Structures are given as structure tokens and as C-alpha cells.
Amino acid sequence: MADAETTAKTKKKADRTGFEPHIIGFLCNWCTYAGADLAGTSRIGYPTNIKAVRVPCSGRVDAMYVINALKNGADGVLVSGCHPGDCHYNQGNYYARRRFMILREIFSAMGINPERLQMSWCSAAEGAKWAQIVAQVTEKIRELGPFEGI
């Protein structure tokens, strides 16, 4: 455990040249995950920096998941769900929107750049948009550099 932590820390301290951000993506099972699948089957390439975690709904993503991801070595987090009005559970993404609005404010009040937490809406039909979102987020996190907080 201690060893793993030390490795993560050393990795984080690596200089920015050749820095490849680790991004954890929490993807809604009903849209973004299928959208990412579509990007794959349509052979649309996108940065491999994102590690996808499939969740039943963006409303399932607890703020602690995000904080824990950052604590354990991620440089950025992307939460992606259905477009407003399209939620499989009708309202999960609305709750998620408020939750992460507030979490971003907590980050900026406590001195973590809120841009490290990104959120997007992406439907199952938007494979190309998904590729574009991942590229955009990766670029943003790359600019911010390695996350050394928490």
C-alpha cells in the first residue's frame, strides 16, 4: 500500500515534458458509455488518457468518487451523462449537475483548480462528439499539468 502510494507520488512529481495526464471518466451506462462504444465501433480515434468507469447514471457519481480519484493519482475527472431531459431515470443528470456545480465551487474555494473536474452531456448516438470531448478534456488537463494536491 505504502509502496503503491510512493510510486503514485513519484509519478506525479515527474516533470511536465512528456506529461501524459491520467483522466478518470465516469460514464453513464445509457448514453455516454454507449456513445464511447459507438466511437470505438466507428473506428474514431481519441486520446487514451481517459480510463472509463461505467456507472448506471451520472446521478450515481458521488462527489467522493471524484475526490478519491484525484487523491489516488488522477489529474482530472470527467463525468458524462445524458442530455437534459434524456436521463434513463428521468432526473439523475439534473441532480448530478447541481452536485458538480457545487463540488467545483468547493474545489475553487479550497484551492484546487475546478477545471480538473469536467462534465459533459453526450448521447449514445454521439460517437464523434465523444472523441471530441475527450480530446478537449485531455488538452485542458495537459495544460494544467500534473495534479499534486490532496
Added chain:
Amino acid sequence: MEQLIQEAKKLLEENKVDVVIGYRSSPLPPFTRPAFIRRPEDCEQLVFNCGSVYNLTRYLIGLGEKPAIVVKGCEQRGLVVLEQENMLPRDSYLLIGVGCSGQVDERKLREGGFDRLPEQLSDELMADKCLYCDQHNTPDADIFVGDEVESVEPRTERYAGLDEFFAQDYEELYHHWTEVFSRCIRCYACRNICPLCYCEQCISYVNMPQWLPRSVADNNNYLFHMRRVLCMAGRCIDCGECERACPVDIPLRTLYKRIAQKIEGFFYGYRAGNNREQLPPLQDFNKDDSADFIL
């Protein structure tokens, strides 16, 4: 506070309640102590003054008896939040309302020695929350005792100085809070005294998975307090008890108030506990919430 004693006596004699929760004098004036009065003859002990700083609503959840409780105007908001969260039905207690013209701040008093308290509590010894108080008389009280306090002009802004403080860049803020929280001894006083912390098992005790490691290494204190800010988001009623109970003087309310300020801006002027009908922001949603950060 003759009327308070009379009313408490009456409630106990008529068996309307099992216990009256209020304040009684302590060996260290002006401070008082929480009192649990169960016999009518003990009611003489009840007092209410500028040293009745404690938020007694903390005792209500899981009490198991029917209480009547002395509640100041600011603390009544906590009862509203608890009711909205289905933790404490309004008919499970009797609310004894009082007029409060401000409470003494222990830290300000300590700085100048305890003999400094004048007859009338002056602004310089008053708790910060009282300087911008807009709820001197307990609203929604079943029984109101004593005289209503006339509302006075707030002497400071509720969110004074926050915008300037949080204008620092992220790195400075991060170092500031890391340093402040490195003082934290994880006594959990802030959590235990909070009238709104009622989880049977706090997330800071959960072991599998261990969200919040307990050692003070690795900025874990920072993590614990981040979680507390998260717990208080949209719920904090600004009663100031966490800061009063903190043994190492961590300015917790700076963070809680900052988030409250942001929430007031985002969610249509929402302020925790002000309005029974308006749900706490995280229990509710609106289709028109701002979405400008979403890609």
C-alpha cells in the same frame, strides 16, 4: 426570565412534555450550561442571557422523550432543515421562542480576560454571526417567552470579506488551507457539535472502503474537511458552533459561508432553513440550472 420559568413549570406539571431543554447558570459567568429539567421544582434554574451560546437543537435527534426546547432565532433554521430531511417531525418537540439580542464570543472575551464583560454586551465582544443577525426572535415558536427584541441594523455584511479572500489564486488558497488544516487534531468536535450531523455512521468512520484515511499524513485532514464542506453545502445554518467548539481555532465557517454564498447566488437566493417550502438545493433540481461549465 420569570416567564420562561413559569412556562416550563406549567409544561412539566401538565405533563405536556417530559423534559425541558434550556440553559442554566454556570460557575463561569456569563456562560451558561445546557440544562435538562425533568421536575417542575427544578425550573427555577432556567436562565437565558447573552451567554446562552450553545445550540441545544443538537440534542433532539434520538432523544426518546418529548422535549420542550429553548431555541434562538438563528438555530430554528436548523430545525427546518432537519424537518425537510425527514429527521425530526415538527410535532415531536415544543419550541420555546426567545428574543436574543446577541451572544458573547468566547474567543473575543478570552483575549481581554474574563473580567471585561460590561453590563450590556457590546459589539466588540459579540459573536460574528450576531453582528449580521436578521432573526432576533425565534420564528414559528409554540410559546414565546420574554420580550421581543427589536431588530437592529446589521453591523456587518453576512458575506463580508469572502470575495476578497477567495480572490487569491488556487495555489495560494491550497497552501493556506493545507497549513490551516495541518493544525487539526481530528477530534471531530466540529462534526459532533453540528446540529445537522446525524448520520449513524459518519463517512469518516467507514472502513471499507476507507474514504477518509485517519492518519494525519498525506493531507488527510484537508480531505476530511473537504468532505465536511461537502456535507454542509446547502445545509449550513451558520450557527457557528463548529468554530466555537474547535480546540485549535480553525476558521471553518469561512469555507461553509463561501459555499453558502455561492449557493445563494446559484439557486435563486436559497438560504438553508429560511423557508420550509423551498427544498435544500441538493435534494432538488431545476431544469433551468446554469450549465455553462458543461461541455
